[in-house]
Amino acid sequence: MDRDELGAWLRLTLSAGVGNGAARRLLARFGLPQAVFQQSESALQQCVTLAQAKALCTVPSEWEALLDITWQWLEGADPQGPARAVVTLGDHRYPQSLLDTEDPPLLMYLMGPARLVTQAPFPVGRCLAVVGSRNPTAQGADNARLFSRTLRGAGLTIVSGLALGVDAAAHEGALDVVTEAAAQVAPATIAVVGTGLDRVYPRKNLDLAHRIATHGLLVSEYPLGTPPLAANFPKRNRIISGLSQGTLVVEAALASGSLITARMAAEQGREVFAIPGSIHAPQSRGCHALIRQGAKLVESAQDVLEELRLPSAPAVDRQLVDSGSACSNTDPGIHGGADSPVLKALGFDPMGVDALVARTGMDAASLQVALLELELEGRVARLPGGLFQRLGTA
Structure with a gap:
């Protein structure tokens, strides 16, 4: 151009x-x-x-x-760094999956490896959107990363929005399995952002954005210099779902923007998946609503792969998702492991120390020691408000 x-x-x-x-x-x-x-x-x-x-x-x-700014941005790309491009509706690189939607963007700004930016169409391979709460539970963030890791290992490109919480965990999970061979075929992950590509929002995800630009793609329909305006983020969700064969909602409150993405996916004729959670967790209510409306309930990455008619994921990664945690190598002892009385009492809902004392019969001091051991082992997460939550199913 x-x-x-x-x-x-x-x-x-x-x-x-x-x-x-x-x-x-x-x-x-x-x-x-x-x-x-x-x-x-x-x-x-x-x-x-x-x-x-x-x-x-x-x-x-x-x-x-x-x-002037856009031309300088295109011409000023570092030859040793990510490539840059603007892809328009008239470009041979424009993805067919977006052309098939009701409102494809007129143009998109891209940043990523040259081999991916110049491909036709640019998101070669099959894509799955993974979205959810910006404030997930510890289990929700864990699920987002582990599901994305396994699904990427099975050949899917993970698409999300670079937001805090589930989005960031999904991108991280996909980047966990970056291999040279896979990167030649398709991006590990695609981040569709709500700002110009000369900005990163939130700033906390700056390093993550750089990693995505190295092994995946950053995509935006907004002109350079566009700040993080609230109205832009729901609008960009149609691109997240439009690039993807399906959308997996990990955790979402009833007012979550992730439900917008899921609705758009359904309207675009794409699959919608949801992970169920605790009936007491506000972050699970959106997923439960989606399931009542016909979304596919998924308990493992294999459920997604079967619905999309894709080969099984590698056994080692599938085990990680099914277990929900990459556990430590420490001896579980009396407080750790699947037989821990504290884990059994904790269940899978967030719980305070007083409730755990009542359930276990332990004194508060011993219970705090047990919780600290489990937290160091990566089996329990400490939440705001003095609550604790079990991680994984082990």
């Missing part, structure tokens, strides 16, 4: 009041954006309103600066 073509696409996206739907009608009628801007106001009104036609005949005030 040369500078003039890029400029025409950017101008189309900046034209006031001209959304994706109107832009697609114009492209279908007149061809590429350069041809659109050669039309008279009256000719444009055959596809759009008078106000939209007037906007298209006026050069946006911010257009020239954005074109």
